[in-house]
Amino acid sequence: MVAELLQPGGVMALKQLGLESCLGDFESASLSAFYVMRGADNGIYAPFPEGHEARAFEHGSFVMALRDRARRAPNVDFIETTVTALIENEDERVVGVSTCQAGGQPESYFADLVVVADGGLSKFRTAVLGHMPYEPSQMGYLAGLLVKDLTLPVAKCATMIVLKGAGPVVLYELPNNECRMLVEFKEPPADLKVCNSVLYDRDHV
Numbered sequence: 144m145v146a147e148l149l150q151p152g153g154v155m156a157l158k159q160l161g162l163e164s165c166l167g168d169f170e171s172a173s174l175s176a177f178y179v180m181r182g183a184d185n186g187i188y189a190p191f192p193e194g195h196e197a198r199a200f201e202h203g204s205f206v207m208a209l210r211d212r213a214r215r216a217p218n219v220d221f222i223e224t225t226v227t228a229l230i231e232n233e234d235e236r237v238v239g240v241s242t243c244q245a246g247g248q249p250e251s252y253f254a255d256l257v258v259v260a261d262g263g264l265s266k267f268r269t270a271v272l273g274h275m276p277y278e279p280s281q282m283g284y285l286a287g288l289l290v291k292d293l294t295l296p297v298a299k300c301a302t303m304i305v306l307k308g309a310g311p312v313v314l315y316e317l318p319n320n321e322c323r324m325l326v327e328f329k330e331p332p333a334d335l336k337v338c339n340s341v342l343y344d345r346d347h348v
């Protein structure tokens with residue numbers, strides 16, 4: 144369920160980068176607005192700007208489409224390995240990475256420009272940026288359900304339900320007549336398989 148709802152800004156960024164075709168290689172659902180409900184009250188319809196849409200899809204297919212485009216670009220070598228350390232020169236500039244594959248020998252790679260993009264749980268953030276003014280902390284857990292044959296209040300809208308004393312519930316359509324339902328918990332229910340926790344500090348998002 145990670146990153147399966149690409150907001151209009153993301154769709155627009157892909158267009159600007161000439162990578163829009165990465166969205167065309169697999170099934171996706173187009174969404175044109177958010178519909179925000181508080182309890183059973185009438186909702187607020189918040190459409191995206193004219194000509195803009197969000198897209199919902201299976202994240203893995205999208206990432207593989209991006210990787211495939213990167214692979215086909217000239218001068219790209221694709222190496223799947225784990226970075227164990229950043230290599231710095233005498234001026235403390237990052238000039239390369241040390242890596243190790245499972246069961247393999249350590250290797251080093253060097254480049255004029257090293258881009259570190261190892262995600263929200265980055266091991267290298269502090270090494271590159273120094274200590275942040277705040278430490279990320281775990282504020283809750285997101286449960287993701289797949290619901291079949293569900294009719295949402297407004298078609299092609301991501302629905303957000305604001306509940307008293309609880310986190311919001313978000314629903315959106317996916318391809319294949321499925322809907323994603325995201326529910327935020329303070330503590331994970333004991334019988335729920337925890338796949339991915341939400342790591343963020345609400346005061347700083």
Ligand SMILES: Cc1cc2nc3c(=O)[nH]c(=O)nc-3n(C[C@H](O)[C@H](O)[C@H](O)COP(=O)(O)OP(=O)(O)OC[C@H]3O[C@@H](n4cnc5c(N)ncnc54)[C@H](O)[C@@H]3O)c2cc1C
Pocket residue numbers: 144145146147148149150153224225226227260261262263266285339340341
């Ligand atoms: C539950 C959940 C739901 C989300 N839903 C959405 C959503 O619907 N829409 C949305 O836009 N965003 C969503 N997000 C946020 C989105 O997933 C992130 O913003 C996005 O994935 C960040 O991309 P990234 O490339 O920086 O990091 P990542 O996607 O985390 O990619 C980092 C990559 O680096 C690799 N890596 C890490 N360490 C090393 C290492 N030492 N050596 C080699 N490789 C390494 C990892 O394996 C991974 O492939 C969601 C996040 C979560 C947790």
